[in-house]
Amino acid sequence: MDALTLGTQRLVHLDLKGAPPKLCYFEKFFPLIKELGATGILIEWEDTFPYTRELLPIGGLSNSAQVSGAPYSIEEARQLLDMAADFELSVVPLVQIFGHMEYVLKHEQWRNLREVEAYPSSMCPSNSETMALVRSILKQIIAFHPGIQYIHIGADEVWYMGLCSTCSKRVNTGKYGKPGLYLDYVTAVAQYIKENYPNLKIIIWDDMLRSIDIHILQEYYLGTLVEPMIWQYNSAETFHLGAPVWEKYGNVFSNVWAASAFKGATTSSQILPVNKYHVSNHEAWLSELGLHAGKIMHFKGIALTGWSRYDHYATLCELLPSAIPSLSLCMKTWLNGGYNPELHNSVGKMLGYNDNTTNFGSPIKSPVLPQLSFPGWQIFVGMEWFVNLRTKYKSIIDSDQMHSWFNQWQVLNNYTNPMQVDTILPVIVDLLNELLSLETYLRGHLELIYYPHTIEELLGTLIDPIKEHLKQIKSDCETQLSLGCRVRGQRRLNI
Ligand SMILES: [Zn+2]
Secondary structure: OHHHHHOOEEEEEOOOOOOOHHHHHHHHHHHHHHOOOOOEEEEEEEHOOOOOHHHHHHOOHHHHHHHHHOOOOOOHHHHHHHHHHHOOOOEEEEEEOOOOOOOHHHOOOHHHEEEOOOOEEEOOOOOOOHHHHHHHHHHHHHHHHHOOOOOOOOOOOOOOOOOOHHHHHHHHHHHOOOHHHHHHHHHHHHHHHHHHHOEEEEEEHHHHOOOOOOOOHHHHHHHHHHHEEEEOOOOOOOOOHHHHHHHHHHHHOOOEEEEEEEEEEOOOOOOOOOHHHHHHHHHHHHHHHHHHHHHHOOEEEEEEOOOOOOOOOOEEEEOOHHHHHHHHHHHHHHHHOOOOOOHHHHHHHHHHHOOOHHHOOOOOOOOOOOOOOOOOOHHHHHHHHHHHHHHHHHHOOOOOHHHHOOOOOHHOOOHHHHHHHHHHHHHHHHHHHHHHHHHHHOOOOOOOOOOHHHHHHHHHHHHHHHHHHHHHHHHHHHHHHHOOOOOOOOOHHHH
C-alpha cells in the first residue's frame, strides 16, 4: 500500500455529543494522537459548542447546560482549538445540517422545522426558516475556527425525508423525486458556504449518495461543491462497498475521503471497544483501497471515527480513554498497511503493558489493577472491572439457586428456606461491597477527566441500577432470615 493510496490525512474524530472530556484530557490526548500519526481532528461539537445569540439554547452556554455542569465555555472551546494548533493538528469541524438534528429540533422554538412533527431527527428542507437557521449555525461555527481548510456538513442518515405536505408534493412532482429533494437542499447549503467562504472545502458523509444515480449527481455538479467521506465501520466479514460505488464516485468527484471506526460502531451500549473488530475494519479498508483506489483521482485520507453515542438520545457507548488501545492499534494498522503480532506487541508496550499482559482489550480477570501509561488508563481499567462485575452479577441473579430458592413469589409469600438464604446473603453483600469500591474508584478518576453531567449519566446508567437491585436483595434476605422458615400462605401483608 503506497502513500498515495493511503492519502495524506489521518483525522481522529472527536464526538463530543457524548462524554466530552475536560481540557486537561486533551492536553495529553493531542500529543498522543500526534505521536501515533494523526494529522488532525474531526471535531463534532454538537450541543457542546458555545453557541451565542439566537442559537444560545443549543449549546454549552444554555441554561440547561450550565445547570447540569455541561461544557464548553467560549474560553474552553478556544483553548481546545489552540491546543490542537500547538500540536500541529489540523481541525475540521463537523456540523450537521439535515439529519441528526435532535440537538436543535428538540427545542420548542425550532419544533416547526421538523420534517415529521413528532420526531426531532430530520429538518424540513422546504421550510423557509430552515436555511436561515443553518446559515446562523454555519456562521458561528466557521467564525470560531479561523484558518480552517475544510468543514464537514454531515448530511447522512436523513431518515425522514419527503414526508411533510410540501416535501411530499415536491417528491411527487419533481424531476428526481427524493434524490432531487436531498440534492436541492445539500447543494444550496454548499453554495451558501462557497459564496461566503470561497476558500473553504466541504465534506459530506456519502451514505445518502450511494443509491443516487450517477447522472443525477453529475447534473447537480455535486463534484464541484463537496467531497464525499465514504464511511464503512464493519469488520472484514461484513465490510461491503464494492466496485460500482467507487466507479460512480470516481466519475463524479475529484477528491474522496474514507471513514473507519475505532469505537462506537459495534453495539449502541458497548462499554469496551472490540479491538479485533476495529482492527479488522481498518484491514478491510486497506484491502478495499488496494482494489479500488485507482478508480478515483485523489484519495485525501481517512477519518478514524470514535462515536460516543449512536445518536443524540442514545446512551453513552465507549469512553475515549477506554478506546485508546483500539485507536492506537487501528492507527498503526493503517500506517503499517496491515496488522501483525509484532505491531500488537509494540503498541502494547507503548501503552504500558508488560510482556505478560499484551493481550489487552479483553476484560481483566485479576482483581489486581495493572499500571498502564496512556492518558485515562484508570478509566479503561475501571470499565474492564465493571464489565467483569456485571457479568458476575448477571450470573448470580440468573443462577439456579436464586430461581429455585429466592424468586419473587417466594419472597413475596415469605416462603423461603433460611439454609439457602444464609448462603445467598454473603454472596450478595460481597458483590455490593465490590460495586461500592468500584463506584468510588471510578468516580474519583472520572472527576479528573469529565464534567458532572457525564459522571451523573454514566454512574446512573451503569452502577445505580445494579446497586439498587443488590441492596433490595440484601434487604429481602435479611427480612427473610429474621422471619425464619414459615408455613406456606403467610404473605407479607403485615411487614
Ligand atoms: Zn418538509
